[in-house]
Amino acid sequence: MKTITQRELAARSKAVLDDVEAGETYHITHNGNEIAEVRPPAAGRRRHPGVNARRAR
Numbered sequence: 001m002k003t004i005t006q007r008e009l010a011a012r013s014k015a016v017l018d019d020v021e022a023g024e025t026y027h028i029t030h031n032g033n034e035i036a037e038v039r040p041p042a043a044g045r046r047r048h049p050g051v052n053a054r055r056a057r
Helices: 006-011 013-021 049-056
Strands: 002-005 026-030 033-038
Touching: 002 006, 006 013, 006 026, 013 026, 013 033
Parallel strands: 002 026
Antiparallel strands: 026 033
16 A cells, blocks of 8 residues: 555646556545545446447547
């Protein structure tokens, strides 16, 4: 698990999402307070079918 600020997330969103895709979990803070957790979906959980269709465009 890694902790980063909201500002770091905005500046490095692609790198963070690449890490999440590889299995990393991030806790996001704003003004020192944790506001979110970004993590890969649970095992066996399916993506919404429209996600892949939109990416194909």
